[in-house]
Amino acid sequence: xxxxxxxxxxxxxxxxxxxxxxxxLKSKKLNLNMARGILAKEQLDLTQDMLSVxxxxxxxxxxxxxxxxxxxxxxxxxxxxxxxxxILGIPSECLIIGGNSxxxxxxxxxxxxxxxxxxxxxxxxxxxxxxIKFLCPSPGYDRHFSITAKMGMELIPVDMKEDGxxxxxIETLVENDESxxxxxxxxxxxxxxxxxxxDEVIRRFASLKPKAKDFRIFWDDAYTIHFLxxxxxxxxxxxxxxxxxxNENMVYIFTSTSKISFPGSGVSVIASSKHNIExxxxxxxxxxxxxxxxxxxxxxxxxxxxxxxxEQMKRHAEIIAPKFKxxxxxxxxxxxxxxxxxWSKPEGGYFISLDTMEGTAKRVYEMMCDLGVxxxxxxxxxxxxxxxRDCNLRIAxxxxxxxxxxQACEALCLCVKLAAIxxxx
Amino acid sequence: xxxxxxxxxxxxxxxxxxxxxxxxLKSKKLNLNMARGILAKEQLDLTQDMLSVxxxxxxxxxxxxxxxxxxxxxxxxxxxxxxxxxILGIPSECLIIGGNSxxxxxxxxxxxxxxxxxxxxxxxxxxxxxxIKFLCPSPGYDRHFSITAKMGMELIPVDMKEDGxxxxxIETLVENDESxxxxxxxxxxxxxxxxxxxDEVIRRFASLKPKAKDFRIFWDDAYTIHFLxxxxxxxxxxxxxxxxxxNENMVYIFTSTSKISFPGSGVSVIASSKHNIExxxxxxxxxxxxxxxxxxxxxxxxxxxxxxxxEQMKRHAEIIAPKFKxxxxxxxxxxxxxxxxxWSKPEGGYFISLDTMEGTAKRVYEMMCDLGVxxxxxxxxxxxxxxxRDCNLRIAxxxxxxxxxxQACEALCLCVKLAAIxxxx
Numbered sequence: 001x002x003x004x005x006x007x008x009x010x011x012x013x014x015x016x017x018x019x020x021x022x023x024x025l026k027s028k029k030l031n032l033n034m035a036r037g038i039l040a041k042e043q044l045d046l047t048q049d050m051l052s053v054x055x056x057x058x059x060x061x062x063x064x065x066x067x068x069x070x071x072x073x074x075x076x077x078x079x080x081x082x083x084x085x086x087i088l089g090i091p092s093e094c095l096i097i098g099g100n101s102x103x104x105x106x107x108x109x110x111x112x113x114x115x116x117x118x119x120x121x122x123x124x125x126x127x128x129x130x131x132i133k134f135l136c137p138s139p140g141y142d143r144h145f146s147i148t149a150k151m152g153m154e155l156i157p158v159d160m161k162e163d164g165x166x167x168x169x170i171e172t173l174v175e176n177d178e179s180x181x182x183x184x185x186x187x188x189x190x191x192x193x194x195x196x197x198x199d200e201v202i203r204r205f206a207s208l209k210p211k212a213k214d215f216r217i218f219w220d221d222a223y224t225i226h227f228l229x230x231x232x233x234x235x236x237x238x239x240x241x242x243x244x245x246x247n248e249n250m251v252y253i254f255t256s257t258s259k260i261s262f263p264g265s266g267v268s269v270i271a272s273s274k275h276n277i278e279x280x281x282x283x284x285x286x287x288x289x290x291x292x293x294x295x296x297x298x299x300x301x302x303x304x305x306x307x308x309x310x311e312q313m314k315r316h317a318e319i320i321a322p323k324f325k326x327x328x329x330x331x332x333x334x335x336x337x338x339x340x341x342x343w344s345k346p347e348g349g350y351f352i353s354l355d356t357m358e359g360t361a362k363r364v365y366e367m368m369c370d371l372g373v374x375x376x377x378x379x380x381x382x383x384x385x386x387x388x389r390d391c392n393l394r395i396a397x398x399x400x401x402x403x404x405x406x407q408a409c410e411a412l413c414l415c416v417k418l419a420a421i422x423x424x425x
Numbered sequence: 426x427x428x429x430x431x432x433x434x435x436x437x438x439x440x441x442x443x444x445x446x447x448x449x450l451k452s453k454k455l456n457l458n459m460a461r462g463i464l465a466k467e468q469l470d471l472t473q474d475m476l477s478v479x480x481x482x483x484x485x486x487x488x489x490x491x492x493x494x495x496x497x498x499x500x501x502x503x504x505x506x507x508x509x510x511x512i513l514g515i516p517s518e519c520l521i522i523g524g525n526s527x528x529x530x531x532x533x534x535x536x537x538x539x540x541x542x543x544x545x546x547x548x549x550x551x552x553x554x555x556x557i558k559f560l561c562p563s564p565g566y567d568r569h570f571s572i573t574a575k576m577g578m579e580l581i582p583v584d585m586k587e588d589g590x591x592x593x594x595i596e597t598l599v600e601n602d603e604s605x606x607x608x609x610x611x612x613x614x615x616x617x618x619x620x621x622x623x624d625e626v627i628r629r630f631a632s633l634k635p636k637a638k639d640f641r642i643f644w645d646d647a648y649t650i651h652f653l654x655x656x657x658x659x660x661x662x663x664x665x666x667x668x669x670x671x672n673e674n675m676v677y678i679f680t681s682t683s684k685i686s687f688p689g690s691g692v693s694v695i696a697s698s699k700h701n702i703e704x705x706x707x708x709x710x711x712x713x714x715x716x717x718x719x720x721x722x723x724x725x726x727x728x729x730x731x732x733x734x735x736e737q738m739k740r741h742a743e744i745i746a747p748k749f750k751x752x753x754x755x756x757x758x759x760x761x762x763x764x765x766x767x768w769s770k771p772e773g774g775y776f777i778s779l780d781t782m783e784g785t786a787k788r789v790y791e792m793m794c795d796l797g798v799x800x801x802x803x804x805x806x807x808x809x810x811x812x813x814r815d816c817n818l819r820i821a822x823x824x825x826x827x828x829x830x831x832q833a834c835e836a837l838c839l840c841v842k843l844a845a846i847x848x849x850x
Contacts, residue, residue, distance in 0.1 A: 046493040053477040069469040071688045104713040150711045263496045265719040288529040294690040
């Protein structure tokens with residue numbers, strides 16, 4: 001029965017039972033982690049053979065004759081460009097292959113715009129424009145928010161809906177406020193909601209008429225092919241859509257193989273208009289000697305093509321989909337019908353978004369810490385770590401083995417119930 | 426006989442002979458490269474086996490149990506820290522392991538100081554201080570100068586002497602001008618002069634009393650163990666020296682394995698005071714998920730220790746020292762006694778610095794292009810690419826095979842002579 005319909009006595013009775021279970025669990029001294037989208041050991045093993053694909057010297061030579069062991073090819077080897085071009089559906093000339101971290105590419109892009117302005121000639125550095133603002137669809141990815149917060153920007157939360165961020169809000173804000181310089185988006189299997197931006201949302205992004213001429217969309221397509229149930233959601237390419245409205249310079253697209261090959265030893269990419277890419281390359285020639293071409297070559301040789309990557313993603317899904325299903329089953333069993341929780345049922349990506357009863361997420365997080373289960377801190381999915389309704393928690397089910405995940409989820413449900421009763425009683 | 430002592434007739438006679446040789450060479454349509462410090466193929470082969478040291482899953486686990494294939498260890502794996510700690514003589518806690526490019530670490534450090542100021546609490550961003558300046562001992566490394574020029578700083582050349590940059594100039598400038606925020610240095614086997622900074626120069630750097638509290642020394646120890654004749658020059662550690670004067674926060678030290686293992690697929694490092702390193706790590710936690718730990722592990726497994734690296738450097742020296750000798754022999758044979766050229770005789774590093782007759786370096790560069798030999802552009806070793814005396818050329822002898830190097834050097838001597846005669850006649 002819904003908790004809100006229980007009498008105070010019934011609630012306290014229930015609390016007694018739950019308290020007992022909580023103390024039992026506490027005595028078990030758990031040490032579990034559902035905090036971040038970390039790969040399970042079995043997932044890492046899928047790519048182990050990539051570490052020995054470069055056997056001979058000849059393996060290190062690109063199709064254009066460049067020796068990947070030496071300097072050269074600032075913007076990536078042709079094979080890596082082709083691979084990402086296939087995955088993203090974007091021409092090679094609109095891509096730059098980055099290093100091991102797409103987050104670093106995003107940071108670099110923000111930092112470059114802060115110091116030098118965007119890619120237009122004579123553009124004013126963001127840092128020289130006084131207080132500037134950045135839109136943050138929330139719940140969203142804490143590391144995105146951290147970058148723009150670190151830069152001293154004002155972060156403006158935007159509601160997330162079933163089909164993407166609230167475009168009415170975004171249009172009104174962007175079209176009327178010149179100090180808004182950008183927006184963070186994870187368009188597919190969004191972090192943490194799993195939302196897949198609809199075609200209409202993408203069209204509205206593509207056709208934005210920002211007041212700020214140096215407004216930019218940071219489109220973090222981190223989970224572009226990260227399906228759970230062998231059914232890859234297709235989505236229009238934002239860059240192509242934006243071109244229809246003359247807006248192609250407004251778009252940066254990012255992705256990486258962090259959750260395809262190895263986190264920390266993958267390959268990242270930035271895509272944008274040809275104009276922007278040329279400007280960024282020119283800048284990069286001052287910034288770096290170029291990224292690790294041998295690691296690019298490992299990826300090219302190991303995966304071969306988009307099809308090779310898709311096959312790999314099926315193997316990943318075999319390992320992690322049961323974990324998503326298990327969390328959902330436990331939530332259904334323990335929480336449904338109580339009126340104190342809602343959660344996402346993602347078709348891809350790395351997270352489940354759990355909304356607890358308003359005003360209880362922090363309390364749940366504390367109780368979970370106390371039980372020895374590491375969760376993403378409550379509030380982390382909102383700008384400045386402040387969830388206005390204090391209800392969102394991000395669940396990352398991929399890392400723990402099923403048995404540990406079960407324990408962690410049961411503990412979580414217990415805490416969600418206890419916190420709700422504390423609030424109600 | 427010295428060219429300056431020849432009569433106009435003698436000069437023109439010599440010119441006729443040289444012109445003939447020049448035309449002969451031109452007809453050969455050479456295609457040679459002495460432009461940049463690129464590794465020879467044989468040098469790359471020395472490290473080929475590093476690409477297969479990670480055979481099993483267990484090979485990917487650090488001594489502290491971290492799986493290098495996954496997220497974690499933002500500042501580097503313990504083994505990599507130990508290796509660089511041995512090489513630089515700096516405690517591990519004062520190091521951060523970077524990505525594949527120390528240039529990128531330097532750029533990041535400059536960019537961070539531009540946007541946020543140095544590591545002191547409440548420090549004003551460099552970008553918010555109006556026109557700021559950077560000291561550039563010259564001839565020096567063009568890519569250093571490019572970073573600070575790109576940032577809009579005013580670059581101030583400082584003379585290079587036999588034992589390092591002119592410390593009288595530096596002290597006067599730094600101690601009286603608050604707008605001077607830093608200096609670029611390559612302290613050992615300097616680029617391009619091969620100069621080894623003396624103990625006294627290092628002591629004077631360590632004891633600088635800059636007017637700007639946010640002044641920083643960018644100490645690019647790129648060639649720290651890159652000897653040519655199995656005799657590694659020892660040098661006091663700037664960080665340790667600076668500590669004696671309470672100046673340890675003033676120092677950033679950089680190095681990498683770009684010319685030990687693979688350019689583009691090496692490992693870089695930044696060292697500084699414990700205070701600075703802690704502040705930089707905090708910043709890095711926003712900037713990136715961390716660098717490639719598998720590549721760090723490859724280096725640790727392949728080299729094992731500083732001794733392992735030294736052995737590798739001996740093998741590098743076996744390949745490249747004969748090239749440096751050949752250039753010196755040809756210069757001696759063709760140019761000595763003519764009073765039109767001076768050149769360095771480095772004991773390490775990657776370059777020979779050639780001073781032609783004043784006002785002729787650009788002309789020599791043009792003639793070399795015309796012959797199909799790619800040199801570092803004349804002027805590149807000075808801020809803004811402007812050599813005030815137009816005499817310095819940087820020779821990079823490591824890449825071409827000996828036979829090609831011989832051709833290129835003979836062509837170079839011919840052009841140096843021709844340009845001098847053009848100037849004199």
